Amino acid sequence: MGRWEPNARGRLEQAALELYSEHGFEQTTVAEIAKRAGLTERTFFRHFADKREVLFAGGSRLRELLTTALAGAPGSATPFEAVAAALAAVSAPLRERRDQARRRQHVILANAELRERELIKLATLSAALTDGLRARGVGEPAASLAAETGIAVFKVAFERWLEGPDDGDLAEYVRGSLEQLRSLAAGI
Amino acid sequence: MGRWEPNARGRLEQAALELYSEHGFEQTTVAEIAKRAGLTERTFFRHFADKREVLFAGGSRLRELLTTALAGAPGSATPFEAVAAALAAVSAPLRERRDQARRRQHVILANAELRERELIKLATLSAALTDGLRARGVGEPAASLAAETGIAVFKVAFERWLEGPDDGDLAEYVRGSLEQLRSLAAGI
Numbered sequence: 001m002g003r004w005e006p007n008a009r010g011r012l013e014q015a016a017l018e019l020y021s022e023h024g025f026e027q028t029t030v031a032e033i034a035k036r037a038g039l040t041e042r043t044f045f046r047h048f049a050d051k052r053e054v055l056f057a058g059g060s061r062l063r064e065l066l067t068t069a070l071a072g073a074p075g076s077a078t079p080f081e082a083v084a085a086a087l088a089a090v091s092a093p094l095r096e097r098r099d100q101a102r103r104r105q106h107v108i109l110a111n112a113e114l115r116e117r118e119l120i121k122l123a124t125l126s127a128a129l130t131d132g133l134r135a136r137g138v139g140e141p142a143a144s145l146a147a148e149t150g151i152a153v154f155k156v157a158f159e160r161w162l163e164g165p166d167d168g169d170l171a172e173y174v175r176g177s178l179e180q181l182r183s184l185a186a187g188i
Numbered sequence: 189m190g191r192w193e194p195n196a197r198g199r200l201e202q203a204a205l206e207l208y209s210e211h212g213f214e215q216t217t218v219a220e221i222a223k224r225a226g227l228t229e230r231t232f233f234r235h236f237a238d239k240r241e242v243l244f245a246g247g248s249r250l251r252e253l254l255t256t257a258l259a260g261a262p263g264s265a266t267p268f269e270a271v272a273a274a275l276a277a278v279s280a281p282l283r284e285r286r287d288q289a290r291r292r293q294h295v296i297l298a299n300a301e302l303r304e305r306e307l308i309k310l311a312t313l314s315a316a317l318t319d320g321l322r323a324r325g326v327g328e329p330a331a332s333l334a335a336e337t338g339i340a341v342f343k344v345a346f347e348r349w350l351e352g353p354d355d356g357d358l359a360e361y362v363r364g365s366l367e368q369l370r371s372l373a374a375g376i
Contacts, residue, residue, distance in 0.1 A: 078375035119307040144344045145365060146372050152336035156329050177333060178376055184334050185373040187266035188366055 009047045011037040016054040017100060020107040025051070025114060055104055055114065059121045063128045065089045070132035079138045083129060083150035084178055090154070091171040098170075102162045126151040153177045197235045199225040204242040205288060208295040213239070213302060243292055243302065247309045251316045253277045258320035267326045271317060271338035272366055278342070279359040286358075290350045314339040341365045 005011075015036035019028040030051055034041045048054050069089030073082040094101060108114040129147035138146065157173040164173070203224035207216040218239055222229045236242050257277030261270040282289060296302040317335035326334070345361040352361070 078372070080372050080376045084376060116304050116308060119311055120304060123307055141344050141348055141365060142368060142372060144347075145341065145369055148340035148344055149337040149369060149373075152340045153333065156332045156336055159332075160329055177329060178373075180330060181333055181337060182373040182376050184266070184268050184330060185337075185366075185370040188268045188272060188370055 005039055005043055008037070008039055008043050012039060012044055012047055013054055013100075016051065017103045017107065020055075021103050025107055025111050052114070052117065055108065056117060056121060059124065062090050063125055065093070066125060067128050067132045070129065071135065073136075075136075079133055079136075079142055079146040080150070080178070082133065082136060083146050084175070086129065086132070087150060087154050087174045087178075088171050091169075091174050094170050098162070098166070098168075101158075105159075105162050122151055122155060125154075149181065153181055196225070196227055196231050200227060200232055200235055201242055201288075204239065205291045205295065208243075209291050213295055213299050240302070240305065243296065244305060244309060247312065250278050251313055253281070254313060255316050255320045258317065259323065261324075263324075267321055267324075267330055267334040268338070268366070270321065270324060271334050272363070274317065274320070275338060275342050275362045275366075276359050279357075279362050282358050286350070286354070286356075289346075293347075293350050310339055310343060313342075337369065341369055 012033060016028070016033045019032055019036060028051065030041055030044050033051065033054075034044045037044075048057060066086045066089065070082055070086040073085040077085065108118050126147050129150060130143050133143035133147055134140075154174060154177075157177040158170065160177075161168050161170045161173040200221060204216070204221045207220055207224060216239065218229055218232050221239065221242075222232045225232075236245060254274045254277065258270055258274040261273040265273065296306050314335050317338060318331050321331035321335055322328075342362060342365075345365040346358065348365075349356050349358045349361040
């Protein structure tokens with residue numbers, strides 16, 4: 001292992017997002033990312049498997065936050081209340097990372113392969129939520145329905161948060177979207 | 189153009205699904221599909237761009253059915269009622285194709301690339317529903333929420349229909365899942 005670099009991971013992430021935005025994801029090389037971060041390629045590969053992973057490494061952390069919050073919701077919580085608690089737990093740490101999330105979103109929307117990867121990430125979160133709800137004793141199809149629609153709500157809320165005013169709070173967007181789903185669903 | 193072959197497309201589809209199930213999607217060649225269908229490779233390529241398209245050609249027909257039914261829903265319909273009408277329109281023609289749909293699902297679940305393609309297909313249907321709801325005058329985020337959660341409900345209902353008894357009716361699974369979403373969402 002090389003010498004310790006303070007916040008190497010964060011610097012690489014920042015440099016990568018800048019370069020992907022400036023020149024496009026495909027045109028950017030790992031060498032350029034390392035250079036912009038003032039680090040070596042070797043250090044890059046100590047933190048990320050490839051340049052795509054810079055954009056998706058957060059996914060496993062999100063899944064962990066989701067499943068932990070889901071398991072920690074009170075036993076009396078309804079399936080949707082438990083899902084709401086899980087989505088709130090995911091929203092909190094994203095609060096401070098809005099500019100980064102917005103830049104990431106632009107990079108992803110500009111590239112078909114990255115859009116596919118993002119869909120897979122969401123499907124993975126949805127599967128984790130379903131498993132977590134089953135572990136709470138929720139039967140089928142309630143577990144799948146609450147999980148799939150919960151992630152659908154999160155996707156819409158997340159996109160609106162990114163497009164909205166700079167001081168927006170993702171957790172509020174999620175709460176508002178869940179409320180709106182309730183009134184929409186009441187009008188079947 | 190070669191001579192006209194009666195129901196060439198259906199025969200090719202049937203042959204492809206059989207071979208994908210028996211030997212796996214990757215291991216099957218277009219030559220084998222054509223041979224099993226008693227047709228030529230040339231005829232195959234007159235109907236499908238490649239062997240993957242056999243599995244996904246139905247997607248554009250689904251999208252057409254969805255958007256036509258959505259546009260045709262009464263003006264007084266709520267967003268979710270309009271979505272329910274669109275999903276019912278998509279369910280009807282699938283009724284007679286359950287064995288085929290089940291075989292197709294097994295092929296897709298066994299292959300990561302095909303699973304991704306299926307997620308993209310669902311995302312495309314969701315985007316078409318969102319556009320159709322906006323065209324009906326539904327604002328945001330209601331249009332996106334109703335569309336994304338509508339497709340999520342359809343996905344769950346579709347999977348349960350495939351796993352359920354042979355005489356199951358997809359349209360009933362969809363209706364039941366929408367009802368269940370309503371009661372789940374009421375418990376936020």
